Amino acid sequence: MAQLDSRIPAGPLAEKWRRHKTEIKLVNPANKRKYEIIVVGAGLAGASAAATLAELGYKVKSFVFHDSPRRAHSIAAQGGINAAKNYQNDGDSVHRLFYDTLKGGDYRSREANVHRLAEVSVNIIDQCVAQGVPFAREYGGLLANRSFGGAQVSRTFYARGQTGQQLLLGAYSALSRMIGAGGVEMHTNSEMLDLVVIDGHAKGIVVRNLLTGAIETYAADAVILATGGYGNVFNLSTYARGSNVTASWRAYKRGACFANPCYTQIHPTCIPVSGDYQSKLTLMSESLRNDGRIWAPKKKEDAKKDPNSIPEADRDYYLERMYPSFGNLAPRDIASRAAKRVCDEGRGVGETGLGVYLDFADAIKRLGEAGVRERYGNLFDIYHEITAESAYQVPMRIYPAVHYTMGGLWVDYNLMSNVPGLFVLGAANFSDHGANRLGASALMQGLADGYFVIPYTIGDYLAGQKPGSRPSPDAPEFHAAEENIRAMTSRLLGIKGRETVSHFHKRLGKIMWEHCGMARTRAGLEEAIRLIPALREEFWANVNVPGSAATLNQALEQAGRVGDFLEFGELLCLDALKREESCGGHFREEYQFSDGECKRDDANFGHVAAWEYQGIDRAPLRNTEPLNYEFVKMSVRNYK
Amino acid sequence: MVAENTSKTLSVTLRVWRQAGPDAPGRFVDYPAKNLNSSMSFLEMLDVVNDELTKRGEEPIAFAHDCREGICGTCSCTINGKPHGPGHGIATCQTYLRSFKDGDTIVVEPFRARAFPLVKDLVVDRAAFDQIIQAGGFISVRTGAAPDANSIPVPKPDADLAMDAAACIGCGACVAACKNASAMLFVAAKVSQLGLLPQGQPERDQRVLAMVGKMDELGFGNCTNQYECSAACPKSISHDFIARMNRDYLTASIRATFKPASASAGGGAG
Numbered sequence: 001m002a003q004l005d006s007r008i009p010a011g012p013l014a015e016k017w018r019r020h021k022t023e024i025k026l027v028n029p030a031n032k033r034k035y036e037i038i039v040v041g042a043g044l045a046g047a048s049a050a051a052t053l054a055e056l057g058y059k060v061k062s063f064v065f066h067d068s069p070r071r072a073h074s075i076a077a078q079g080g081i082n083a084a085k086n087y088q089n090d091g092d093s094v095h096r097l098f099y100d101t102l103k104g105g106d107y108r109s110r111e112a113n114v115h116r117l118a119e120v121s122v123n124i125i126d127q128c129v130a131q132g133v134p135f136a137r138e139y140g141g142l143l144a145n146r147s148f149g150g151a152q153v154s155r156t157f158y159a160r161g162q163t164g165q166q167l168l169l170g171a172y173s174a175l176s177r178m179i180g181a182g183g184v185e186m187h188t189n190s191e192m193l194d195l196v197v198i199d200g201h202a203k204g205i206v207v208r209n210l211l212t213g214a215i216e217t218y219a220a221d222a223v224i225l226a227t228g229g230y231g232n233v234f235n236l237s238t239y240a241r242g243s244n245v246t247a248s249w250r251a252y253k254r255g256a257c258f259a260n261p262c263y264t265q266i267h268p269t270c271i272p273v274s275g276d277y278q279s280k281l282t283l284m285s286e287s288l289r290n291d292g293r294i295w296a297p298k299k300k301e302d303a304k305k306d307p308n309s310i311p312e313a314d315r316d317y318y319l320e321r322m323y324p325s326f327g328n329l330a331p332r333d334i335a336s337r338a339a340k341r342v343c344d345e346g347r348g349v350g351e352t353g354l355g356v357y358l359d360f361a362d363a364i365k366r367l368g369e370a371g372v373r374e375r376y377g378n379l380f381d382i383y384h385e386i387t388a389e390s391a392y393q394v395p396m397r398i399y400p401a402v403h404y405t406m407g408g409l410w411v412d413y414n415l416m417s418n419v420p421g422l423f424v425l426g427a428a429n430f431s432d433h434g435a436n437r438l439g440a441s442a443l444m445q446g447l448a449d450g451y452f453v454i455p456y457t458i459g460d461y462l463a464g465q466k467p468g469s470r471p472s473p474d475a476p477e478f479h480a481a482e483e484n485i486r487a488m489t490s491r492l493l494g495i496k497g498r499e500t501v502s503h504f505h506k507r508l509g510k511i512m513w514e515h516c517g518m519a520r521t522r523a524g525l526e527e528a529i530r531l532i533p534a535l536r537e538e539f540w541a542n543v544n545v546p547g548s549a550a551t552l553n554q555a556l557e558q559a560g561r562v563g564d565f566l567e568f569g570e571l572l573c574l575d576a577l578k579r580e581e582s583c584g585g586h587f588r589e590e591y592q593f594s595d596g597e598c599k600r601d602d603a604n605f606g607h608v609a610a611w612e613y614q615g616i617d618r619a620p621l622r623n624t625e626p627l628n629y630e631f632v633k634m635s636v637r638n639y640k
Numbered sequence: 641m642v643a644e645n646t647s648k649t650l651s652v653t654l655r656v657w658r659q660a661g662p663d664a665p666g667r668f669v670d671y672p673a674k675n676l677n678s679s680m681s682f683l684e685m686l687d688v689v690n691d692e693l694t695k696r697g698e699e700p701i702a703f704a705h706d707c708r709e710g711i712c713g714t715c716s717c718t719i720n721g722k723p724h725g726p727g728h729g730i731a732t733c734q735t736y737l738r739s740f741k742d743g744d745t746i747v748v749e750p751f752r753a754r755a756f757p758l759v760k761d762l763v764v765d766r767a768a769f770d771q772i773i774q775a776g777g778f779i780s781v782r783t784g785a786a787p788d789a790n791s792i793p794v795p796k797p798d799a800d801l802a803m804d805a806a807a808c809i810g811c812g813a814c815v816a817a818c819k820n821a822s823a824m825l826f827v828a829a830k831v832s833q834l835g836l837l838p839q840g841q842p843e844r845d846q847r848v849l850a851m852v853g854k855m856d857e858l859g860f861g862n863c864t865n866q867y868e869c870s871a872a873c874p875k876s877i878s879h880d881f882i883a884r885m886n887r888d889y890l891t892a893s894i895r896a897t898f899k900p901a902s903a904s905a906g907g908g909a910g
Contacts, residue, residue, distance in 0.1 A: 052783040067704065068770050070810055071712045087790060123784070130786035132779045132834045134803040141793030159803060165711055166806060173778035180774035188767065211759060240706040275677050277684050280708045382709065385727075385734045451783045500691045547699045551661060552760045554702055555694065 002257050002612045004625045007412040008112040013631045014094070017116040020413070021456050025463035032057035034467035037458070038205055038220040039063070040192045040247055043072030044164075044171055044443060045426025046226030048450025051174035054183030056455055061218060062175065062184050063207055065191040065242065065557075070172045073228060073240040074446060077164025078285035078379070080146060080156035081128075081443040083121040088145050092153040094118045099632065101441060104150040104331055105406070105434020106584035106598065107606070107634040108263070110627060112413060113431045120452040121444050125157055127451055131170040135159050149286050150331040150438040150639075161285055161378045167443055171450070190216070191557065192247045193488075194481040195223065195254045195422065198471050202251075202422035206481045208489075210557060213550040215485050217478040221462055221470045222421045224454065225251060226446075229405035229427040231264065233565045233572060234517070235509025237402035238270060238283040244561035245568050248409050248428055256417040257610035257623060259430035260407035261568070262576035265437055265585045266518050267403030268294075268335035271386050271396075272355040281401040282386055284358070285379055286439040289328045291363035291372065292396070294319050294335070296356045300346040307349070307357055307395050318342055322595075326639040333436045333585050334597075334639060336400035340518045341596060343399075350397045359395035400518060404442060406433040406585060407575070410610040410625075414457035415449060418610075421461060425449035430608070435584025489549045492559045497542030501558045504539045508532070508562070508569055516573050521589045525577040529570060536566040571611055571620060578622060581605045602634045649675050650742040654689060656701055657749045658761055666758070668747070682725065682735040683708060683715065702761040710734040710874060713809030716816075717762050718749040723813035723872040731811060731874040751816035755823070755859045766812045768858045769826060776850035777830040779839050798836050805833040807875040817872035820861030825869035827851050828885035829877050835888055845892035852889055 009020040027035065036059045039050040047069055050062040062069065084097040098118040102109060125143070129135065135157050136144040145154040159166040178184045189210040196204035196217070204219040230245035231237040252258045269284045295317045297303055302310050318338055320327045330338070339356050342348060349355045363372050369392055373380070380391045387397070408430040415423050415431070426446040433441065471477075515528035539562070547553040582591040582598035583605070591599040600606075606629075612621040651674040659666030673689050680688075683705050690700035706714040715732040719725035725735040740746060748762065756764040794802075806829070814825035831848050834840035840847070863882055870879040 048783075055782050066706065067714070067766060068810065070770070071706055071714050073707060073712070076707050076709055076711050085789070123786075125789045126786040127781070127783060129789040129792060130779065130781040130839055132802075132837050132839050134799055134806050134833065134837070135789075136803075137794055137796045137799040139796050141795050141799075142790050159806075162711065162807065165809070166803075169806065173773065174781075174783070176770065176773040177778040177780060179770075180776075186770075188770075211765075240712060241708060242706045274679050277677065277680050277688055279681070279684050279687055282709050381729075382734075385710075385730060385736065388736075388738060455783065498695070500694045502687065502691060544694055546694050546697070552702055552763060555690075555700055 001621060002418045002610065002623050004257065004410060004418060004610055004623055005412060006110065006625055007414060008110065009413065013111060013115050016112050017119055024456065024460040027459045027462050029057055031467050033059060035059065035222070035462050036061065036220040036470060037222050037224060038218060039224045039226060040205065041072065041226035041228060041428070042069035042172070042175060043074035043226060043228055043426060044168055044446030045450040046072070046224070047168065047171035047175045048447050049224055049226060049425055049454050050184050051171065051178050052451055052455045053458070054178035060178070060184045061187065061220065063187045063190045063192055063205070065189065065210060067188055069175055069186065069188065070169060072168060073243050074168045074443070075165045076240065077443055078161045078283065079148060079287040080158035080163045080440040081124065081167060082148070082155050082438070082440040083125045083157060083444065084118055084155060085122055085125060087143060088154045090153045092155050096153065097121060097155065100151050101432070101438055102434070102632060103637055104436055104438035106436050106600065106637055107434065107602070107629070108260070108583050108627065109432055109434030111629055111631055116453070117432050117445060117448050120448045123452055124444060124447045128167055128170050131173060133159065133166045133170040146287055147290060147329065148439040149289060149329045149335070156440045158287070161287070161376070164443060167447065171447070192227070193250060193485045193560070195251045196477050196481050197254050197419060198475060198477050201420045203471050204473060204478060206478070206485050208485065211552050213548070213553070215482050217473045217482055219470050219473045219478070221465050222423060222458060224423045224425060225409065225428050226425040226450065227428045229408070230261070230568060231402045231405050233508065233569045234402040234512045235505045236273065236278060236281050236513070238267060238281050241279060244564065246561050246564045249564040249568050251409060251417070251419070251422060253613050254419065255613065256419045256422055257410040257612050258407070258571065259410040259608050259610040260575065261572040261611070262579055262586045263406035263435045263584060264402060265332055265404040265406060266336040266400040268332055268339055268400050269358060269398045270401035270403070271383065272350055272352060272399040282382065283401070283403060284383060284396060284398060286332070288358060288376060288379060291367070291375065292328065292358040292360050293317055293362060294328055294356055294358050296342045296347045296349065303347055303349050303353065316347070323639045330639050331436060331438060333587070336518055337587060337596065339400055355397040355399045357395035358398045360391060361395070364392065404437055406430065406435060406437055410608070414460055415454055416457070416461060423454060423458060425454060435586055488560070489556065492543070492545045492556060492563070493549060495540065495543050495545065497544045499542050499544060501543060501545065501555055501562050504535065504543060504566065505562045507535055508566055511535070512569055512572070516576050519587050519589050520576050522577065525573050528573040529577065532566065532570040532573065539563065539566055575609055575611065579605055579609065598637070606634060648678055650678055650737060650740065651675060652740060652743070653745045655745055655747045656762070658701070659758060661760055662758055676737055678736070678738040680737050681708070681733060682719070682737065683733050685737060702763050704763045705733060708733045711809060713811040716751045716764060716811055718751060718816055720747050723751060723816040724874050729874060729876040731809070751812050753812070753815045753821035755821060756812060756815065768860070769810050769812065769823070771858060772823065772827060772851055772854045773830065775854035776843070776847040779834060780843060792838055794837055802833045802836040805829040805836070805877065805881055808877055809875060811874060813872045813874060814869035815860065817868040818861065819866065819868070820864060822863045822869070823855050823860040824863040824882045824885070825873065825877060825879065827855050828881040831885045831888060832881040835884070844888065845895055848885060848888045848892050849896060
């Protein structure tokens with residue numbers, strides 16, 4: 001059984017991080033260059049970590065499967081990044097951001113981690129502005145803010161609808177600077193396929209060069225995974241097509257515990273599905289909920305009518321009705337489930353009946369079309385590209401879609417997994433968002449981990465590793481891992497079955513969405529746990545992966561990723577089955593209040609579930625880490 | 641705005657550039673694509689064609705793609721001679737079949753430029769863009785050394801203009817659209833974003849000289865003011881930024897010649 005020591009420092013909440021920083025071990029500047037650190041992934045967390053560690057003097061090797069470190073899906077985040085700057089003088093503070101994030105996460109995250117996140121949030125904005133990130137500004141030249149779901153203050157900094165892009169390009173520029181200076185060795189088109197563990201410590205990785213097919217091994221003193229979330233297990237999601245769980249999953253199979261995989265976030269404002277060929281779903285930023293009003297017809301028979309012809313009295317602005325104090329800005333999980341309920345009642349709109357309206361008519365009356373265009377023009381353009389409809393004239397149709405995953409590899413306060421030397425940052429870890437993430441907090445967490453946490457905490461581990469003691473990539477463990485990957489590649493190419501990789505991905509996605517989506521039941525989850533292994537078996541017997549291993553082969557890349565999703569999906573459903581409560585993004589129909597709200601069970605499930613791999617044919621072990629709330633009382637979330 | 645096809649389904653012929661590798665000979669191959677939904681995206685059509693090819697035992701068409709929402713800059717086809725296809729201000733992944741007519745033959749090629757060597761089929765290597773950024777497309781600020789964000793006011797018009805330039809997704813369409821395969825729009829966008837902001841001033845001269853020098857070294861052509869780059873840009877970045885960069889380059893070159901340098905530059909107390 002894995003040892004899960006969260007290593008949360010003692011002391012008052014607001015003092016923990018400051019004190020921890022002064023107490024953990026340091027590596028002296030002359031020794032830093034003797035340590036090599038591998039960073040996998042170059043999204044917000046990976047790029048900021050690689051750049052910062054190189055600035056400190058460590059030798060860094062950065063790996064991405066993309067053709068450039070500027071492509072990671074952090075780039076697609078639209079709305080903004082939270083920080084407790086209180087520039088609006090509206091009562092914000094570190095404590096309030098901490099509390100909102102903890103409450104938003106439905107009391108399933110660690111107090112100390114979340115407080116640290118809120119503390120460093122202010123440094124992130126300083127750092128990004130200094131890098132030249134063009135945040136929105138007021139006429140006086142100072143920074144502008146907007147409000148976001150789950151908060152009653154305006155603490156979100158933004159760069160039009162492209163905040164993720166601008167923050168990522170800031171981190172990319174810092175990374176590029178260090179590549180140019182020789183501090184980071186960049187490996188693009190390189191997909192991590194295995195973690196190498198020697199004497200219980202993570203000491204290297206195996207990658208496939210996606211252009212040449214070469215299998216390569218790299219040794220290091222520590223390995224950092226910043227490889228993002230696993231939402232593509234649902235096939236249709238707002239993720240990029242390439243986003244995958246492979247790096248995390250292969251680390252899991254080498255001993256790293258996977259925590260809370262059932263915490264998945266369904267974003268309330270996405271463009272509804274239109275057909276079977278569909279490859280992805282597009283998010284309409286949550287910021288639209290600042291000015292747009294969500295409604296559905298009160299009467300089923302109005303569902304197919306032209307929305308502009310439905311009189312005000314026949315419209316149900318259900319979020320404003322059910323949650324008067326937060327209204328359209330209710331947190332994502334709550335807003336998503338409310339949309340599902342409305343559609344389940346037969347009041348959903350659009351061709352499929354799976355949609356509700358997001359209406360800007362009032363905002364246009366108040367701000368004028370130009371005012372709305374200035375705030376949301378690019379989002380309205382995106383909507384028009386996809387649907388050929390103008391949201392200035394007819395309300396947008398939206399429906400919830402898989403958008404983010406709060407679970408991830410288990411890490412301690414230092415962001416180190418239970419495998420010493422393996423650190424996990426950003427969306428790939430589980431630590432800060434609990435059972436539900438608030439809007440504009442993913443960017444905050446990615447950059448907090450990379451710029452302001454790992455540069456301190458990694459030293460605590462490295463100081464215990466003798467400089468120059470890292471193993472050679474000729475060690476037998478490297479050869480064994482390399483052979484393992486070669487064998488898997490040959491096996492995939494050798495099946496020569498009748499169905500494509502995408503066929504299996506779509507079927508897995510349907511199982512996941514139907515049985516483990518917005519609302520879950522014991523029977524449904526048990527059904528999924530029967531269906532997924534059967535589908536996996538079919539995959540390994542009947543998938544067709546054309547081409548060779550010696551060139552760019554996108555089908556082979558996708559096959560490896562879908563193969564992992566077919567294993568991981570089962571764990572996700574198992575976690576959802578065993579968590580017999582509802583909390584945040586995990587909603588079990590058996591556990592709800594009469595008004596449909598989540599019924600948590602703090603006594604029995606006020607813990608982190610961290611799954612430990614036991615071998616291919618054995619059930620994984622469910623370890624638990626109790627969530628000890630010292631400062632805040634776990635209470636019922638109330639947004640009414 | 642592209643004239644939009646209103647019928648629900650259409651069939652087209654895809655004329656696709658196939659090339660097994662950088663040194664292999666390439667050729668166009670025709671593939672019929674039938675009964676497509678006009679709400680389908682262009683890349684979803686390629687997915688469908690690839691699934692059919694796979695089922696027939698042929699190798700699917702390699703094409704670059706990832707986010708499929710026009711922001712990551714990975715997708716890169718030239719469609720009917722236009723990088724990112726017929727629409728204005730959008731990327732290939734945001735192109736929908738309603739932009740085409742039933743019976744059309746659609747020619748699909750990789751971005752072609754000497755500095756973007758071909759990898760396979762429709763995929764090219766754009767690492768040269770990363771190298772240009774590494775040469776100077778940044779503000780040198782160590783993590784943790786930044787002053788309070790509001791201590792650096794930026795006039796809103798400057799911030800807005802910087803954001804216009806910063807919208808670049810690094811896709812390379814500007815290079816593919818240019819008859820000289822020039823990277824001027826890409827470089828100008830970054831030079832202008834950072835040059836417009838007060839934070840970017842200390843390295844302004846050095847940045848423009850280093851980035852332009854690297855661009856030339858990597859084999860990109862020069863600008864002859866045709867502005868095809870702006871027309872093809874999925875973010876509609878204005879060619880005005882090229883003029884701004886040229887001014888910056890000129891003044892930086894003059895200053896570099898005449899600016900006195902400290903005799904102990906780079907030295908520090910021991």
